[in-house]
Amino acid sequence: MSIALLEGKQNPIREKAPHSIGKEEKAAVLAVMEDGELSHFLGRSGEMFLGGKRVKELERQVREYFGVAHAVSFNSGSTALQAAVAALGIGPGDEVITSPFTMSATASAILLNNALPVFADISPDTYCIDPVSIEKNITPRTKAILAVNLFGASADYEKIKDIAQRHKLKIIEDNAQSIGAAYQGRYTGTIGDIGVCSFNFHKIIHSGEGGILVTNNDRYAFRAQLVRNHGEVVIDDLIAQGAYEPVVGSNYRLSELHAAIAIEQFKKLERIIHERRQAAEYLTHCLKKFSWIVPYELEHDNAGVYYVYPFRILSGEIGIQRKTLARAMEAEGFPVGEGYQKPLYLLPLYQREKMFLNSQYPFMSLDYGHGVKYSKGLCPVAESMYEKDLVITTIFQPPNTLSDIDEFISVIKKIEEYREELREYEKKTAH
Numbered sequence: 001m002s003i004a005l006l007e008g009k010q011n012p013i014r015e016k017a018p019h020s021i022g023k024e025e026k027a028a029v030l031a032v033m034e035d036g037e038l039s040h041f042l043g044r045s046g047e048m049f050l051g052g053k054r055v056k057e058l059e060r061q062v063r064e065y066f067g068v069a070h071a072v073s074f075n076s077g078s079t080a081l082q083a084a085v086a087a088l089g090i091g092p093g094d095e096v097i098t099s100p101f102t103m104s105a106t107a108s109a110i111l112l113n114n115a116l117p118v119f120a121d122i123s124p125d126t127y128c129i130d131p132v133s134i135e136k137n138i139t140p141r142t143k144a145i146l147a148v149n150l151f152g153a154s155a156d157y158e159k160i161k162d163i164a165q166r167h168k169l170k171i172i173e174d175n176a177q178s179i180g181a182a183y184q185g186r187y188t189g190t191i192g193d194i195g196v197c198s199f200n201f202h203k204i205i206h207s208g209e210g211g212i213l214v215t216n217n218d219r220y221a222f223r224a225q226l227v228r229n230h231g232e233v234v235i236d237d238l239i240a241q242g243a244y245e246p247v248v249g250s251n252y253r254l255s256e257l258h259a260a261i262a263i264e265q266f267k268k269l270e271r272i273i274h275e276r277r278q279a280a281e282y283l284t285h286c287l288k289k290f291s292w293i294v295p296y297e298l299e300h301d302n303a304g305v306y307y308v309y310p311f312r313i314l315s316g317e318i319g320i321q322r323k324t325l326a327r328a329m330e331a332e333g334f335p336v337g338e339g340y341q342k343p344l345y346l347l348p349l350y351q352r353e354k355m356f357l358n359s360q361y362p363f364m365s366l367d368y369g370h371g372v373k374y375s376k377g378l379c380p381v382a383e384s385m386y387e388k389d390l391v392i393t394t395i396f397q398p399p400n401t402l403s404d405i406d407e408f409i410s411v412i413k414k415i416e417e418y419r420e421e422l423r424e425y426e427k428k429t430a431h
């Protein structure tokens with residue numbers, strides 16, 4: 001036996017791209033093409049304000065699945081998140097507490113409403129926002145908690161809801177990675193005031209691009225519809241009815257083509273989740289044999305759908321750094337991700353506190369007396385995960401099979417066996 005990294009070899013990369021699009025999606029798209037009506041939205045009040053029959057069918061399907069009163073589709077999860085913040089009436093002078101360990105879209109949704117994201121640290125068990133840290137970050141300006149259901153699992157809503165109730169805060173769930181996951185027997189996305197899912201190509205199910213917002217609140221759903229489709233023009237008719245909703249919208253509409261694909265993908269959701277769960281649980285079972293690895297084990301009431309598979313390495317225990325492990329795995333043909341995302345406040349946007357060319361609004365303005373901090377060291381757990389602890393793999397995702405997982409595990413075993421040699425290699429290559 002030999003180890004590729006130490007021999008200067010590179011084995012072919014063993015990556016099998018997931019591919020869940022089948023004949024059903026193709027037929028659905030063709031049917032839209034034959035209709036010729038690729039979108040049935042119009043930016044004015046009336047029958048076309050809410051889109052066409054596929055958009056409406058998708059929304060019906062999602063309402064039924066989640067058991068919620070409203071589903072509003074969007075052209076992405078990001079635009080749905082932005083609309084969710086707007087739907088709650090959050091704006092300048094407001095703060096929203098969120099996780100820094102997520103895709104940038106989570107926090108940008110807050111900034112795009114001219115409110116400020118306040119970053120709370122994450123829990124080292126779920127990698128989701130830590131309720132203790134949420135509580136420490138509450139100020140008189142805090143209006144909501146935007147919790148992210150990361151990696152296909154759920155944040156700790158028992159504690160988050162308790163905090164929200166005590167401080168009169170709203171809850172938005174960024175459920176982009178966790179469609180179909182359940183927490184204490186309830187679908188994630190339906191636990192907070194508003195939940196958002198994504199149908200982007202990389203998510204559990206997808207339509208290339210797309211997103212959806214779910215809520216039980218009539219007003220939030222209506223405001224989301226206004227944001228989705230140039231809502232300011234609809235207001236004219238509302239004023240005639242004696243009502244006014246302050247809002248400015250845009251074009252965040254989903255096309256009939258994308259809706260048609262999403263409808264078919266949704267029908268496959270349960271099967272896709274089942275396959276992912278089985279494979280991920282097998283991977284957990286295998287990883288448990290290594291004393292220097294912390295597998296991704298969720299509490300029994302947190303039924304994850306495994307967007308990706310995160311695990312931690314205990315460098316002190318194995319005596320090699322994550323970087324060396326990653327180089328060794330890659331050389332064997334099994335690349336892994338190092339650290340997921342850089343904690344968002346370390347991005348130049350937050351470090352420089354600038355989102356416009358000529359203004360530091362909303363970071364610095366009369367609306368924010370005390371200022372919000374984005375300095376390094378703010379969220380030590382998130383920083384440690386990013387810098388040295390966390391490893392991400394997709395080896396459990398179909399079309400990979402259990403035997404691919406076995407091969408992945410045999411590479412990890414090999415790294416364990418060559419730990420002394422890898423330690424020497426690490427010393428030699430350090431500068």
Ligand SMILES: *Cc1c(COP(=O)(O)O)cnc(C)c1O
Binds near residue numbers: 078177198211
């Ligand atoms: C993918 C993702 C989004 C954004 O969804 P898009 O559909 O890509 O815009 C937001 N939050 C998280 C956590 C995501 O993973």
